[in-house]
Amino acid sequence: MNRSFLEVSRLSVRFGPTAPLVLNSIDLKVEQGQYVAVIGHSGCGKSTLLNVVAGLLPATLGGVLLEGSEVTEPGPDRAVVFQNHSLLPWLTVYENVKLAVDRTVGRNMSRAERHAWTMENLALVRMEGHAQKRPAEISGGMKQRVGIARALAMKPKVLLLDEPFGALDALTRAHLQDQVMAIHARLGTTIMMITHDVDEAVLLSDRIVMMTNGPNATIGEVLEVDLPRPRDRLALASEPRFLAAREAVLRFLHERHALPAAA
Numbered sequence: 220m221n222r223s224f225l226e227v228s229r230l231s232v233r234f235g236p237t238a239p240l241v242l243n244s245i246d247l248k249v250e251q252g253q254y255v256a257v258i259g260h261s262g263c264g265k266s267t268l269l270n271v272v273a274g275l276l277p278a279t280l281g282g283v284l285l286e287g288s289e290v291t292e293p294g295p296d297r298a299v300v301f302q303n304h305s306l307l308p309w310l311t312v313y314e315n316v317k318l319a320v321d322r323t324v325g326r327n328m329s330r331a332e333r334h335a336w337t338m339e340n341l342a343l344v345r346m347e348g349h350a351q352k353r354p355a356e357i358s359g360g361m362k363q364r365v366g367i368a369r370a371l372a373m374k375p376k377v378l379l380l381d382e383p384f385g386a387l388d389a390l391t392r393a394h395l396q397d398q399v400m401a402i403h404a405r406l407g408t409t410i411m412m413i414t415h416d417v418d419e420a421v422l423l424s425d426r427i428v429m430m431t432n433g434p435n436a437t438i439g440e441v442l443e444v445d446l447p448r449p450r451d452r453l454a455l456a457s458e459p460r461f462l463a464a465r466e467a468v469l470r471f472l473h474e475r476h477a478l479p480a481a482a
């Protein structure tokens with residue numbers, strides 16, 4: 220049988236035996252190296268989907284396979300970056316990343332290798348110059364970069380990004396999007412990203428998974444983003460294929476699956 224790298228099959232989730240289904244029979248296949256964005260209105264179940272893939276939440280029905288193995292618990296092969304950084308405040312930037320290295324891939328490395336690998340990942344997000352600072356001493360964008368370095372340092376098979384740029388100002392956000400695109404090009408990591416931002420989804424992704432409104436949310440449409448890489452945000456701003464993809468997602472969200480007007 221032809222398996223995909225990551226497969227979500229007939230996934231349904233409810234929180235409690237009598238609660239309605241939040242997700243209803245989600246089917247999604249992601250190939251190795253693909254960048255997939257999941258977009259949908261607030262509350263439709265995007266984070267729930269990501270959390271099941273991360274192993275943080277159980278499936279009620281169906282499930283998730285990564286390279287053919289069922290996901291039943293969290294693991295370093297699926298690193299998550301949340302909207303609000305989850306760095307340990309009492310550790311330095313270096314120590315935050317090093318801790319993740321020590322607990323995962325670093326187990327089979329020498330002390331010098333663990334140090335080098337920690338620094339290599341900080342350099343990937345251009346944070347090597349801030350290694351000795353604590354989270355309180357760096358900006359929100361820098362914290363997210365450290366969170367991404369920490370996730371990548373675990374050499375995950377899949378990087379799960381839950382609105383990673385959501386709390387950042389527009390310029391910092393654009394800068395970080397460019398960095399993530401560069402990292403994806405360099406490492407070829409499989410990425411699943413949740414976002415509310417249509418431009419961000421089109422700019423970064425190979426495919427955009429559009430979810431219907433909850434409860435009982437499911438995948439409404441999947442859009443293939445046919446734009447060559449590397450992608451340049453300025454050049455794309457007037458590129459017809461970029462604009463067409465953007466319009467397709469906007470129409471899905473605001474015409475076919477618009478939220479009812481507030482009472």
Ligand SMILES: Nc1ncnc2c1ncn2[C@@H]1O[C@H](COP(=O)(O)OP(=O)(O)OP(=O)(O)O)[C@@H](O)[C@H]1O
Pocket residue numbers: 234241259260261262263264265266267268433
């Ligand atoms: N632990 C939980 N217990 C009960 N209900 C939950 C729990 N987590 C999520 N829900 C409910 O499941 C639904 C989907 O939530 P989820 O956070 O997955 O949506 P979302 O699309 O990620 O939303 P947003 O875009 O606002 O972050 C919501 O109605 C939410 O209230």
